[in-house]
Amino acid sequence: MTTAVQLFHSLRSIASLPTATVPAAKSSAGARNQPASLHVVCASRKSRDDDYHATLKALNSKGRFPRKSLGQHYMLNPEINEQLARAANVEEGDVVLEIGPGTGSLTNVLINSGATVLAIEKDPHMVDLVRERFETTDKFKVLQEDFVKCHIRSHISPILESRKALNVSLIRAKVVSNLPFNISTDVIKLLLPMGNIFSEVVLLLQEETAVRLVESSLRTSEYRPINVFVNFYSEPEYNFRVPRTNFFPQPNVDAAVVTFRLKQAPDYPSVASTKSFFSMVHSAFNGKRKMLRRSLQHICPSNEIERALGDAGLPTTSRPEELTLDDFVKLYNMIAKV
Secondary structure, three states, X not given: OOOHHHHHHHHHHHHOOOOOEOOOOEXXXXXXXXXXXXXXXXXXXXXXXXXXXXXHHHHHHOOOOXXXXXXXXXXXXXXXXXXXXXXXXXXXXXXXXXXXXXXXXXXXXXXXXXXXXXXXXXXXXXXXHHHHHOOOOOOEEXXXXXXXXXXXXXXXXXXXXXXXXXXXXXXXXXXXXXXXXXXXXXXXXXXOOOOOOEEEEEEEEEHHHHXXXXXXXXXXXXXXXXXXXXXXXXXXXXXXXXXXXXEEOOOOOOEEEEEEEEOOHHHOOOOOOHHHHHHHHHHHHHOOOOOHHHHOOOOOOHHHHHHHHHHOXXXXXXXXXXXXXXXXXXXXXXXXXX
């Protein structure tokens, strides 16, 4: 069993690491273009030590050590928590969903910004910790659930409805979270189609995942169905990189913050069925090295796929990694007419 002394020395070893300036973020055009207001540097030694001690105290109060199976990496830089909240423009009266609050460092920033926070936490020990930490405020509620299995609409909708009953102008909630890296894709797939409930989803993700979701270019191996999905339901933006030295325990990769501005149903691309549309997209990428006239021939004959490609203004030799979201929408609608 890990002792408090071992945990203390683990934290101190990270505290000795040098600070570093964070490189600018990539733009969709390939060059790094980072807003000045979101420029991030590692915290000063004093602020880092303060948060190390706060994290040590919080974890030790429950005799806890970060669990790898739950993807637990605790943020030790208060400046990054502040910038997460600013990226989502969190302000007085907002309702914010936080997934995996951990010891509550980001939660505290959100509440101090004026938000009411609903937290979903899988680890019962962390549930107890944050429940005790925020027991004196009526702006916080934590539920012990596995987010990827819970019915989040049933939890958020009553909160929004109660605001409407009080004639509060708030229409949609926000999501701000330092996610466990191992559930990030599942969370994104669950949240992005909820544009009628959430306006923005601001997530701290593994950097490689963040870049792939926001900036993957056509004709590259990184361009996948998830890119079509993300752009169908949202307008993604890479905000800034977070070096791995800001976490305890330190992960093997850097992180990055991404904002997904969710579209509402009237703004989605026009397709007869989103289910059949994404089924076609996944079928196309299942044969990524194949031309679409071959990978989609289970939908209709190859000659009809070629005709649909031509009618959509696309080469009959097109492959999936060559099509934008708009191209897939045009192709789907042409196939639907066949």
